[in-house]
Structure formats: C-alpha cells, structure tokens
Amino acid sequence: xxxxxxxxxxxxxxxxxxxxxxxxxxxxxxxxxxxxxxxxxxxxxxxxxxxxxxxxxxxxxxxxxxxxxxxxxxxxxxxxxxxxxxxxxxxxxxxxxxxxxxxxxxxxxxxxxxxxxxxxxxxxxxxxxxxxxxxxxxxxxxxxxxxxxxxxxxxxxxxxxxxxxxxxxxxxxxxxxxxxxxxxxxxxxxxxxxxxxxxxxxxxxxxxxxxxxxxxxxxxxxxxxxxxxxxxxxxxxxxxxxxxxxxxxxxxxxxxxxxxxxxxxxxxxxxxxxxxxxxxxxxxxxxxxxxxxxxxxxxxxxxxxxxxx
Amino acid sequence: xxxxxxxxxxxxxxxxxxxxxxxxxxxxxxxxxxxxxxxxxxxxxxxxxxxxxxxxxxxxxxxxxxxxxxxxxxxxxxxxxxxxxxxxxxxxxxxxxxxxxxxxxxxxxxxxxxxxxxxxxxxxxxxxxxxxxxxxxxxxxxxxxxxxxxxxxxxxxxxxxxxxxxxxxxxxxxxxxxxxxxxxxxxxxxxxxxxxxxxxxxxxxxxxxxxxxxxxxxxxxxxxxxxxxxxxxxxxxxxxxxxxxxxxxxxxxxxxxxxxxxxxxxxxxxxxxxxxxxxxxxxxxxxxxxxxxxxxxxxxxxxxxxxxxxxxxxxxxxxxxxxxxxxxxxxxxxxxxxxxxxxxxxxxxxxxxxxxxxxxxxxxxxxxxxxxxxxxxxxxxxxxxxxxxxxxxxxxxxxxxxxx
Numbered sequence: 001x002x003x004x005x006x007x008x009x010x011x012x013x014x015x016x017x018x019x020x021x022x023x024x025x026x027x028x029x030x031x032x033x034x035x036x037x038x039x040x041x042x043x044x045x046x047x048x049x050x051x052x053x054x055x056x057x058x059x060x061x062x063x064x065x066x067x068x069x070x071x072x073x074x075x076x077x078x079x080x081x082x083x084x085x086x087x088x089x090x091x092x093x094x095x096x097x098x099x100x101x102x103x104x105x106x107x108x109x110x111x112x113x114x115x116x117x118x119x120x121x122x123x124x125x126x127x128x129x130x131x132x133x134x135x136x137x138x139x140x141x142x143x144x145x146x147x148x149x150x151x152x153x154x155x156x157x158x159x160x161x162x163x164x165x166x167x168x169x170x171x172x173x174x175x176x177x178x179x180x181x182x183x184x185x186x187x188x189x190x191x192x193x194x195x196x197x198x199x200x201x202x203x204x205x206x207x208x209x210x211x212x213x214x215x216x217x218x219x220x221x222x223x224x225x226x227x228x229x230x231x232x233x234x235x236x237x238x239x240x241x242x243x244x245x246x247x248x249x250x251x252x253x254x255x256x257x258x259x260x261x262x263x264x265x266x267x268x269x270x271x272x273x274x275x276x277x278x279x280x281x282x283x284x285x286x287x288x289x290x291x292x293x294x295x296x297x298x299x300x301x302x303x304x305x306x307x308x309x
Numbered sequence: 310x311x312x313x314x315x316x317x318x319x320x321x322x323x324x325x326x327x328x329x330x331x332x333x334x335x336x337x338x339x340x341x342x343x344x345x346x347x348x349x350x351x352x353x354x355x356x357x358x359x360x361x362x363x364x365x366x367x368x369x370x371x372x373x374x375x376x377x378x379x380x381x382x383x384x385x386x387x388x389x390x391x392x393x394x395x396x397x398x399x400x401x402x403x404x405x406x407x408x409x410x411x412x413x414x415x416x417x418x419x420x421x422x423x424x425x426x427x428x429x430x431x432x433x434x435x436x437x438x439x440x441x442x443x444x445x446x447x448x449x450x451x452x453x454x455x456x457x458x459x460x461x462x463x464x465x466x467x468x469x470x471x472x473x474x475x476x477x478x479x480x481x482x483x484x485x486x487x488x489x490x491x492x493x494x495x496x497x498x499x500x501x502x503x504x505x506x507x508x509x510x511x512x513x514x515x516x517x518x519x520x521x522x523x524x525x526x527x528x529x530x531x532x533x534x535x536x537x538x539x540x541x542x543x544x545x546x547x548x549x550x551x552x553x554x555x556x557x558x559x560x561x562x563x564x565x566x567x568x569x570x571x572x573x574x575x576x577x578x579x580x581x582x583x584x585x586x587x588x589x590x591x592x593x594x595x596x597x598x599x600x601x602x603x604x605x606x607x608x609x610x611x612x613x614x615x616x617x618x619x620x621x622x623x624x625x626x627x628x629x630x631x632x633x634x635x636x637x638x639x640x641x642x643x644x645x646x647x648x649x650x651x652x653x654x655x656x657x658x659x660x661x662x663x664x665x666x667x668x669x670x671x672x673x674x675x676x677x678x679x680x681x682x683x684x685x686x687x688x689x690x691x692x693x694x695x696x697x698x699x700x701x702x703x704x705x706x707x708x709x710x711x712x713x
Contacts, residue, residue: 015609019523025515026524029537029583032576036547039554097354105348114355116703121362123695125637127666128369128688131673135681136368169358197340199347220542227544229640234673254546254640261553261644279550283543290542294535 040283043276050270056277062240064260064271071274073281075240079157079250083236084225086161086246087168091221094165095172096214102173103180104202122170130234133163138235145247155237155249164231168221175220179213179297180206182304212300219293223286229254253278369692373685379474379487380442381434382407382463386416388426393417400435406456411488412436436476437469439486439679445471449678477686481652482668486679489672491687496654497567497647497662498636504571504658505578505635510628512575513582514617517624520583521590522612541580548577549644557645565646565661573641578631585627589620622709629702633695639666665691 048056051071059072098118102111138159145152152158183206191201207214237249238259260275334340384404392399396413412435420426437445441460444450452460463469481493516533524530552573556562562569593616601611617624642648648667655662663671665687672684 011607011609015607018609019519022515022519022523025512026519026533028512029516029540029579030533032551032579033536033540033543035555035576036543036551039551040547043550043554094354094357097351098358101348101351101355105351114359117359117362119699120696121358123633123637123699124365125639125666125691125695127637127639127670127673128692131669131684131688132365132368134673135372135684166358166361173358195334197344199344200340202347223542223544227546229544229546229643230670233640233643234670254544257546257550258640258643261549262648267558276550276554279547283547286542286544287539290539293542294538 037283040276040279043273044280046268047270047273047277050273060242062256064274069270071270071277073240073253073278075242076251076253076256076278077281078242079236079240080226080252080254082244082246082250083157083161083164083232083252084222086158087164087225087228088218088222090162090165091168091172091225092218095169095217095221096176098169098173099176099180100202100207103177104198104206118170118173121166122174124167126167126228126230127234129163129167130230130232133159133231133235137163141247150247152247153237153249155235156247157236157250158246160232160235161246163235164225164228167228167231168224171224172217172221175217176210176214179210179217179300182213182300183209184304210300212296212303216293216296216300219289219296223289223293226289227254227282227286229258233258253282257282366692369685369688372682373687373689374682375446375448376477376682376686377474378446378471379476380437380445381470381472382437382441383432383434383468384408385430386433386435387430388416388420389428393420403459404435406453407437407441407460409436409438409485409487411483411485434472436487439677441469442487443679445469446682448682477683481654482650482663482671483652484650486675486677486683489680489683491665491668491690493651493654494663494665494668494687497651498664500567500655500658500662501571501574501642501647501664502632502636504567505574506628506632508572508575509578509582509631509635513579513628513631514586514624516579516583517586517590518612518617521587522608522616537580537583540576541584544640545577545638546640546644548573549641551576552641552645563659563661565649565663567655567658567660567662569645570642570647570662570664571658573645574635574638577638577641578635581631581634582624582628585630586620586624589623589627590616592623593619622705625709626702626706629698629705633698633702636664636698637666637691637695639664639670642667643670665694 056071056073058074059070060074061070061072062075063070098114102114106114138154138156141156141159142152142154187205187209188201191205192198196204232252232255236255237251238255239249239251240256241248241250243250257275257278260271266272382404384400386399388399393416396416397405399413399416400408440450440452441456444452444457444460460469476488477490479492480488480490483489516537520530520533524533552569556569556572557564562572597615597619598611601615602608606614642664646661647663648671649661649663650671651661651663669684669687669691672680672687
C-alpha cells in the first residue's frame with residue numbers, strides 16, 4: 001500500500017512537471033508575437049526620435065543615404081496600395097470563380113483532380129514567382145505596350161501586381177470553397193425548387209450566406225499581398241514614385257525594408273531604422289486585417305454551427 | 310437541377326404550348342443565358358488558373374533544361390611547374406579566351422590529386438567559358454570574331470561539345486557562371502531545415518497537446534489561440550526583423566548562419582504545425598481516452614501512450630507541409646543576411662550559409678545571361694523537392710490515416 005502511495009505521488013509530480021513544460025511551449029507562440037512587435041517597436045521609436053512621425057506619414061519625398069535625408073513614406077504607401085489593388089483585381093474574380101466552380105458545378109471527381117493543382121499553385125515559393133515576374137511577365141508587358149506605342153517600365157507595377165494576384169488565387173479560392181461548401185444544402189434546394197436558375201441561386205442565396213467567409217478570405221489575401229516581399233523585390237522598382245500610372249516603376253513597403261537592411265549601413269542610422277518604422281506600419285495594418293478576418297469567419301461558423309473551418 | 314434548364318429548348322419547338330402555360334415566364338431565355346454566362350465565367354477562371362500553372366512550369370523547364378548541359382572543349386593542357394604557378398600558360402594562347410578561368414585556377418589541385426600529370430601535355434576536355442556555352446546553346450552571346458571562327462572550326466573537328474553538367478550538383482556558388490552550382494545552397498538548406506524542425510516540431514506538438522488535452526477554456530487559452538491564428542498571418546519579412554533584432558543583435562548569434570535562419574523559420578512554421586497537430590489530436594475519439602482512464606492510467610500516460618501515437622500520421626503530415634513551406638521561404642532570410650556569397654558548403658550551423666531559394670534570388674539578380682538558365686534550373690530542383698515533400702505528406706496521410 002505504501003509503495004502504491006509513493007508511486008501515485010511520483011506520478012502526480014511527474015504530471016505537474018510535464019504540464020509546466022507544455023505551458024512553457026504554448027507560451028512560445030505568445031512570446032513570438034510580442035517578440036515581433038517589440039523588436040520592431042523599439043527600433044521604430046528610435047527612428048521617430050530622429051525623424052518626425054507626421055512627415056513620415058504625409059511626406060512625399062523619400063531620400064535615404066544622402067546628407068539631408070528625408071523620410072516621407074507617402075509614395076511608398078501609394079505604390080504598395082496600387083500593386084496590392086492590381087493583385088486583388090486579378091485574384092478576387094479568378095479565385096472566387098474557381099471556388100464557385102469547384103463547390104457548385106464540378107463533379108466530385110473533377111473537384112478531386114483540380115484541388116491538388118491549385119495546391120501546387122499555393123506551394124510555389126514566392127521567389128519563384130518573382131523570377132517569373134521579372135524574366136517572363138515584365139518583358140511581355142513592355143513588348144505588348146510598345147506595340148500600342150506606349151512606354152512601359154521593365155519594373156512596372158502591373159507585372160508584379162499580376163503575378164502577385166496569381167499567387168493569391170489559391171488563398172482566396174481554398175477558403176471561399178470551404179465556406180461555400182459549408183452553406184447548408186437546404187438553402188440551395190429551396191431556391192431551385194422555387195424556379196431560380198443555378199446562377200441565380202448562387203448569386204442570390206449561396207454567396208450572400210457565405211459572404212462573411214468570402215470577405216474574410218479576401219482580407220486574408222489582402223494582408224498576404226501587403227506583406228509579400230520577394231515578387232516585388234525582384235520585379236518592382238526601388239524608386240518611390242507617387243503616380244497613378246501602373247506602367248511606371250513603383251516601390252512598396254517591403255521592398256524598402258529589404259533595401260535598407262541589405263548592404264553596409266550603420267545599424268543605428270535613420271536609413272536602417274526606417275525599415276523598422278515601415279515594418280511597424282505593415283505589422284499593424286496586417287494585424288488589423290487579420291483580426292477582422294478572424295472575427296468574420298467566427299461569425300460565419302457560429303451562424304451555421306460548423307467546427308471544421 | 311438539369312430539369313430546370315430543359316424547358317428552354319422545348320420552348321423553341323412548341324411555343325404554342327408554352328404560351329398557354331400559366332407558369333410561362335417571358336424572361337426565361339434571358340435568365341438561362343445569364344446562367345450559362347455565369348457558369349462559363351467560373352469555368353474560365355479555373356481554366357485560367359490551371360493554364361497559368363502549366364505555362365509557368367513549362368516556362369521554367371524550357372528555361373532551365375539547358376543548364377543541365379555544359380560546353381567543354383578538347384585541347385592540349387600542359388602540366389609543369391611553370392603552369393602551376395601561372396595557370397594561364399597551361400593552354401595555347403588562342404584558347405585562352407574560350408576556356409573558363411575557374412577551370413584553369415583548378416589546375417594546381419588537379420596536379421596535387423594525380424601527381425603523374427606533372428611534366429606532361431595531354432588532350433583534355435576543358436570547361437569552356439559562359440559566352441561560348443551560350444553560343445553553343447543558341448542563346449544570346451558576346452564573342453569576338455576571332456574566337457567565333459575558332460569555335461566554328463572546332464565544331465567541325467568535334468572538339469567542342471555539350472556534356473552533362475555535373476558541376477551544377479557538385480559545386481557551390483561562383484562568380485563565373487559556368488563554374489557555379491547548387492551544392493552549398495542545398496547543404497545550407499538542409500542544415501537550416503534541421504534547426505527548424507528540431508525547434509518547431511517539439512514546440513508545436515507540445516503546444517497542441519497542451520491546448521487540446523490539458524488547457525481549460527479560460528482567458529489564457531483563448532489568448533494563445535487567437536495569437537496562433539495571428540502568428541500565421543504576420544508577413545514573413547517581419548519575422549526577419551525579429552531574427553535580426555533578437556537573435557543577432559540581442560543574443561549575438563552569428564549572422565547569416567543556419568542557426569539564426571533555422572530559428573527564424575521555426576517561429577514561422579510553428580502555427581502550421583500547431584494547427585495540424587491539434588486537428589490530428591481532435592480526431593482521436595474520446596472512447597480511447599476513457600478506456601485508458603477506466604484502466605487506471607494517468608492523463609500523461611493516456612496522452613503519451615495512446616492519443617499521441619494515434620494522432621501521429623496527422624502530425625507528420627502537417628509537419629512535412631510546414632517544412633516544405635519553410636524550405637521555400639526567402640524574405641526573412643535575406644534580412645538576416647543569408648544571401649551572402651558562399652562558394653564552399655558550410656560544415657556547421659554556426660558558419661555563414663545560403664539556402665536554395667536565396668541562391669535562386671542571388672542568381673536572378675546577376676547580369677550575365679548564363680545565370681538565367683541556372684536560376685531556372687535551381688527553381689526546377691527546388692520545385693521538385695517541394696512537390697515531392699507535399700506528395701509524401703499526402704501519401705502518408707492516406708496510408709496511415711485511421712478511420713474511426
């Protein structure tokens with residue numbers, strides 16, 4: 001009996017120790033988030049002690065590395081916005097269209113063949129997309145527009161935007177596909193029984209029901225596009241350019257972060273620290289998109305009582 | 310569904326009957342056409358995505374295949390004391406502009422490896438330089454007329470030919486395109502992934518076990534859950550900033566090393582492993598746990614001996630997919646300096662190294678035309694590794710998955 005008791009106590013202690021280890025492991029993910037936030041925040045604060053925050057947000061001249069360097073990030077934000085906009089106008093219709101086809105029209109066997117193909121698209125590293133954008137797409141765009149007599153840059157926002165859009169297609173299509181499939185079949189049947197065509201059922205019944213999920217997928221794609229680095233580093237320009245012309249070269253937040261951290265700058269110079277200021281903005285914008293996206297998908301799940309998404 | 314579409318075709322044949330039909334809707338044709346257009350749009354979008362994939366893979370193969378062959382010329386090479394010192398003199402003057410300088414620089418090592426070569430002159434297949442190579446492959450080239458004539462002459466004598474490019478697999482990076490290969494980047498990738506897996510796998514599985522089996526549903530648990538979802542969506546480049554600020558500047562780990570790269574990638578892979586491990590643990594039915602408790606096992610024993618082994622296939626699948634993703638990641642590694650020029654393979658995780666996608670990025674930025682095919686060939690290798698990893702994950706899931 002005594003031996004049994006001591007074994008039991010031994011087990012209890014062991015259990016407590018293991019549980020502590022597990023809690024420690026789980027805390028690592030929290031530490032990582034705060035690690036990312038604080039490592040950016042401290043350097044960014046240092047930057048804003050040297051340069052004005054207001055000019056950073058609204059200034060139009062970005063000239064690091066010179067004697068009287070200026071850090072107005074507006075042209076960088078506009079470039080990021082335009083390239084992201086191009087990417088989303090490619091990715092949203094195609095991604096949503098593919099998702100609707102796969103969940104509503106395709107037979108299960110077609111669907112099983114198409115899904116892995118889209119997964120391959122999702123698994124291609126972004127550096128590969130970047131190479132493709134720079135070597136194949138950008139020259140094709142220049143050639144096409146020179147036929148029309150329009151000059152296009154080899155680092156045009158259009159080339160990186162299109163390729164980035166293709167990169168985002170699988171993100172939007174796979175999440176939208178899941179959400180559309182989760183809409184109860186009874187809704188479709190009711191609509192079809194009332195004499196609606198298939199497309200009317202989809203656009204008036206299924207899509208509105210799945211809308212929170214689709215918006216969530218879109219926001220997720222948007223945050224991926226904003227944070228995408230390799231495609232724009234390889235195919236977009238370095239020059240901050242405040243322009244609406246998508247055939248000109250433009251730069252993005254991520255390109256400037258890479259550019260200011262690669263090379264032999266002194267770490268505590270405003271040139272290097274500006275990367276962290278840009279990173280801070282990127283962090284908060286993507287975090288916001290993400291939180292909204294998660295909240296929407298949770299709302300959708302609660303509405304249809306699904307646990308699998 | 311098909312029954313609804315059929316009446317349109319009937320309507321044309323017997324409009325009389327349809328018009329008598331009290332349910333006849335004059336807008337029906339329009340609506341059905343609209344339905345067809347909508348269906349066509351969805352088909353078009355998926356076809357576009359697939360066509361892009363095919364075009365893209367085809368483009369890479371067409372661009373990359375030439376890199377698996379390399380031009381060699383058969384010329385006399387003299388090995389003696391003088392030519393070991395100034396290797397340019399080992400070959401006839403007229404060949405100096407068509408032979409790779411990197412090959413010539415290797416002569417002392419050749420002699421050291423086989424001493425019987427000394428004081429002999431032998432006909433040897435020598436690596437040609439990249440301009441000659443591009444000419445032989447029919448690409449754009451920049452060669453002077455004199456050399457061009459010489460090559461055309463050699464072509465007739467069959468002393469110049471394309472051979473399988475084994476250098477690409479046995480050499481590291483080089484400033485001369487014809488001499489550069491993927492070896493050091495591959496070793497770097499392997500070392501980095503080892504660090505990533507050794508860190509992310511235990512942490513991820515432990516977190517998943519805690520959240521699924523032990524955690525009570527309280528604020529702390531919810532915070533961890535929300536946090537994991539957010540972590541998955543933080544742009545990868547920001548992890549690079551974390552690596553730079555914490556691992557390199559704060560903890561003083563060696564810059565450009567697989568250690569820092571691996572740890573940074575581990576933090577990025579963590580959410581993928583946690584999410585898939587949780588799903589795998591959740592799919593183990595509760596009856597297993599209850600049977601264990603019924604026999605008097607402790608919670609730890611149940612989890613360790615019964616739940617975890619049953620969930621293992623799912624955990625492995627998720628980990629392999631996470632590993633494939635880490636392997637293709639470039640942006641954070643650029644920030645922590647893993648794009649350095651690395652000709653020799655790193656031998657430990659503390660040395661400067663580069664990884665496969667970073668090597669692709671470096672080559673893509675090179676001005677010489679010959680690097681383009683090497684970049685595409687590197688992409689072919691990287692993609693085949695990634696696709697086989699993903700296929701492995703899918704096979705593993707299908708083979709080992711237990712249906713409850």
